[in-house]
Amino acid sequence: MDNGNVYNETTEPQAKPSRFYGCTLRHLWGWRLPAKALQVILSLLAVICEEMVENCINCGGLYFFEFISCTAFLLSLLILCVYCTNAYEVLGKDKVGNVNIWLVSAIGVCFLIAATALSVTSSESAAAKAACVFGFLASTAFLAESITDCFHRRKQHIDGHSENPAHTPGATENQPLNQQS
Numbered sequence: 001m002d003n004g005n006v007y008n009e010t011t012e013p014q015a016k017p018s019r020f021y022g023c024t025l026r027h028l029w030g031w032r033l034p035a036k037a038l039q040v041i042l043s044l045l046a047v048i049c050e051e052m053v054e055n056c057i058n059c060g061g062l063y064f065f066e067f068i069s070c071t072a073f074l075l076s077l078l079i080l081c082v083y084c085t086n087a088y089e090v091l092g093k094d095k096v097g098n099v100n101i102w103l104v105s106a107i108g109v110c111f112l113i114a115a116t117a118l119s120v121t122s123s124e125s126a127a128a129k130a131a132c133v134f135g136f137l138a139s140t141a142f143l144a145e146s147i148t149d150c151f152h153r154r155k156q157h158i159d160g161h162s163e164n165p166a167h168t169p170g171a172t173e174n175q176p177l178n179q180q181s
Contacts, residue, residue, distance in 0.1 A: 043073035061121030108142030
């Protein structure tokens, strides 16, 4: 009289549908969502302003800025998409965090170099000046997140360590609990 179907629903875990494209903001807590959105917006504005430059003294700086600003926009958009989709769980918190800190730092430094190169080699047009300004603002946003993230990681690293990291017994730990005098 054993009916296997009675216990089937409670004893076997139901498989969750695996969706790689689910969108959520739960991984962008606190300051991270505005920082990521600001990076994307400032990078896009730098690309738009750079595209409006009609003439240049030395076009090497303009081309370098164009490459860096476009790359920064696409990579910052990609990072934002990883944080907002189920790709975050698929890749793992540690891997996403490590890639984010290195990528954001590299983008910030490259953007700073590119904005400096553009400001030195650009003409005095309003579009070139605006591209420089948005380049410097974007590099500041990337570097600020990088520095903030480093401080948060360092704080977690320091708070996570015990007083005795090597687990060596101290003088009080060697004493028996019930000392008889």
